[in-house]
Amino acid sequence: MRFLHTGDWHIGKKLYGYDLLADQKDIIEQILTIAIEQQVDAIVIAGDLYDRSLPSVEACQLLNQSFIKMNLEKKMPLLVISGNHDSDVRLSTGMPWYEQTDFHLYTDLQQSFTPIEMGDTQFFLLPYFEPIAARLYFEEENLTLQEAIKKIITKMYDLFDADKKHVLVTHFFIDGSSRCDSETTVEVGGLNGIPYDLLQDFDYVALGHLHSKNALKKENALYSGSPLKFSLSEKNDQKGVWIVDSQTMQPEFHELQPKRDVRSLEASFEELTNPAFYQQLDRSCFWYFQLTDRSVITNMMAQLRSIYPNILGVERVNGRKKENQISKIKERKKTPYHMLTSFFEEITGDTLTKKQRDWLEEGLQQATDTEKRNQDAT
Amino acid sequence: MRFLHTGDWHIGKKLYGYDLLADQKDIIEQILTIAIEQQVDAIVIAGDLYDRSLPSVEACQLLNQSFIKMNLEKKMPLLVISGNHDSDVRLSTGMPWYEQTDFHLYTDLQQSFTPIEMGDTQFFLLPYFEPIAARLYFEEENLTLQEAIKKIITKMYDLFDADKKHVLVTHFFIDGSSRCDSETTVEVGGLNGIPYDLLQDFDYVALGHLHSKNALKKENALYSGSPLKFSLSEKNDQKGVWIVDSQTMQPEFHELQPKRDVRSLEASFEELTNPAFYQQLDRSCFWYFQLTDRSVITNMMAQLRSIYPNILGVERVNGRKKENQISKIKERKKTPYHMLTSFFEEITGDTLTKKQRDWLEEGLQQATDTEKRNQDAT
Known part of the structure; x- marks a missing residue:
């Protein structure tokens, strides 16, 4: 049988x-x-x-x-x-x-x-x-x-x-x-x-x-x-x-062939929203994207969902190796400046530019001043 | 057929x-x-x-x-x-x-x-x-x-x-x-x-x-x-x-004969907890009692439940006619003393004794004094 x-x-x-x-x-x-x-x-x-x-x-x-x-x-x-x-x-x-x-x-x-x-x-x-x-x-x-x-x-x-x-x-x-x-x-x-x-x-x-x-x-x-x-x-x-x-x-x-397959793809936001690119894809699938962009994208999910109605989610790959986990900062005595620069490096796989370093120092200085003023007042 | x-x-x-x-x-x-x-x-x-x-x-x-x-x-x-x-x-x-x-x-x-x-x-x-x-x-x-x-x-x-x-x-x-x-x-x-x-x-x-x-x-x-x-x-x-x-x-x-019937009974707490009385009853029934007592009975439900394991509830009949609903107090200008005495009469079908009237007056006087002191303090 x-x-x-x-x-x-x-x-x-x-x-x-x-x-x-x-x-x-x-x-x-x-x-x-x-x-x-x-x-x-x-x-x-x-x-x-x-x-x-x-x-x-x-x-x-x-x-x-x-x-x-x-x-x-x-x-x-x-x-x-x-x-x-x-x-x-x-x-x-x-x-x-x-x-x-x-x-x-x-x-x-x-x-x-x-x-x-x-x-x-x-x-x-x-x-x-x-x-x-x-x-x-x-x-x-x-x-x-x-x-x-x-x-x-x-x-x-x-x-x-x-x-x-x-x-x-x-x-x-x-x-x-x-x-x-x-x-x-x-x-x-x-x-x-x-x-x-x-x-x-x-x-x-x-x-x-x-x-x-x-x-x-x-x-x-x-x-x-x-x-x-x-x-x-x-x-x-x-x-x-x-x-x-x-x-x-x-x-x-x-x-068996599913009506809607589960797929993933690494691409930039520009590619994903470009008709010449997405018309090659079966957009009815359940898509999960590894986004290569680093910048903030306003209303990203809504924009992607209008093209990919069954989108499962988006992950930023951002240049750093995907296997990497964010390592714990072990040296607790690091200054805020060092903690922030090494966090940035770990996430992006890149170092801060001169301008970014200036912004960071300026921001930290303002935070320190504010804290000091608050302490003096009490 | x-x-x-x-x-x-x-x-x-x-x-x-x-x-x-x-x-x-x-x-x-x-x-x-x-x-x-x-x-x-x-x-x-x-x-x-x-x-x-x-x-x-x-x-x-x-x-x-x-x-x-x-x-x-x-x-x-x-x-x-x-x-x-x-x-x-x-x-x-x-x-x-x-x-x-x-x-x-x-x-x-x-x-x-x-x-x-x-x-x-x-x-x-x-x-x-x-x-x-x-x-x-x-x-x-x-x-x-x-x-x-x-x-x-x-x-x-x-x-x-x-x-x-x-x-x-x-x-x-x-x-x-x-x-x-x-x-x-x-x-x-x-x-x-x-x-x-x-x-x-x-x-x-x-x-x-x-x-x-x-x-x-x-x-x-x-x-x-x-x-x-x-x-x-x-x-x-x-x-x-x-x-x-x-x-x-x-x-x-x-x-059809239910295993546990639904029944109700008007009786006093003393009767309900008296073996000579309750041994006449099928205590496995779902009992609902109209209690004739007026006084506070400590731990009443627990005591009744130990005798009537399937008790549904207890209602106080307290002498007033069961059909009566508590009427709305229409004369809003009544003093607290009059509101309380007529509420008591309506619920119990009885009037306050001399001692109860004295307690009531004393309690109301204390409440009025306290309120006055609080007002003076602010």
Whole structure:
């Protein structure tokens, strides 16, 4: 059998305050199109369907409509788990009715011991859970997440049908994975990650939780990554879905094309506001600019926004090396004059001109005089 | 065919801050028990399943579990509409899958033109809607709620199967109905009520919205009332459900017994705290007391709460007639002494004793002296 592996839809998420619902609707349609073209037997969604446990009405509407279209209209079987961003109870609404049309939505740890058979494959769906849920299920105090996962996987192995392939769908941080900015690190995988070794007996592990498809480099365990870029740090990621054939278990990557891509560019304000320059760019993208200018630009953001309606932000690069952090001024006994000149040098990578030095001395002198007069008066 | 008519469950509602979830779980079980005993072919729920458009996780859990038990476990067909307290979009989650097991959940005006046939009866399910929804549906600006309902009912009449009985399930304020305190009057029925005349051609109208079963006195149109008392004003209501047989369309009332009833009692603090007295009472009820005492009682609520854990509140009756409102002091030129004595008389229905009059004069004299000293000092 063949399946499509996706996850981390985060419906309702905003990017720098911009609503992504239209982008998310579009990308879900692309996912369904790929699934149909690739003639898969099921779509696997590895958690974090919503961005919040209490999604907006508009987010609910999009997910409801997407499920109706995929499962009822296009008769596409769905294998879905909840992630750490989903409310297990809220997401589970309607669940037992969904089973009738091969839409399997698991939100509770104990459901994971009911594998779903499709063709030559047994699917084990393990939703995200907090350690407390495992402690209650196994009736063991102080069970860690790692110990819980070990017990769960061991129990799953007992359910293995030797004549079948075995796929695990889950939503945790696997040790050795790399993170990006749009994942909420405080929540990542509970306290710690899951050792990859525990998962080795599965033919394929369809992971959700991390937003880059390259987060874990293992042959049989892959994150699908999010279908859209949810942070600037993902600007160079290629988003997509995995198509897996159970015969080979060799995942094939299929690209998704966002309505509005996340991009960054280093340029001067003059370039950015020059039609000959910006007409070369896809201005509907979410742009982040590294501005090379040093001077003050009046009403800069408003001017840029009128050209780039989805601008994410602007950073001044100003000649100094971008990697540099402003170093702490360690010599506390420096005079104000020295502190100001070295601050200027650090920020701009340049030294003060004669005129600037004169202005500075004059300003400091005035400040000193004023302070002295105030002291004499009291 | 036979059906049970209920509504206004308001799952998640609190009574004076007390959580009612356990009471609501119990009462829903009673409703199901009556439905099974009465061998009905369907349960009709006439809107306001939740108390809020954004119900708590616990409220979601209770409604999800109730639907699973009624429809999947007990195979009970359900005919359900959303009310003004429900979010149509959120409540509609899972809807198209529910149809497969005769669970018909209508949350959108346009669904109301798809009647549901059961036995000898056509059910028309008209969920609560805002006038804007009707304006969009009929593509008519400025349509009032009354005009919209008229158009909707006319359209329904065209769908009438002459060989069937016709039942309307809806959630609005019908003109001439009487209200109680637990209904949010600002939202009742949009701006105005629906004229009863419009509904006369239905054999039965199963209404939701008002919380008393006696809110409307019409032969073929009844509010089910809420299954629990949601305000003190309902303390003398008998809550229950209607059982309707389509042969006669004569609704029979079946009582529900709450886990914790809402009651009030006029008594003295001494009585209320006397074991011989309170052991006669069901102390688990939601009690509201009219206290006959006049004196200050230290730590009164804490003492009463230790005996009556679900106490709603205490009102001082203090001898004056309860119907009396404190009248406005019209003669503004009254002296402070006269204002205070008449205030005391009005509140207590009694006159000041000689000692009380002396205290009052002394206190007023001191206040006047202090004021005078302050004025002299400036």
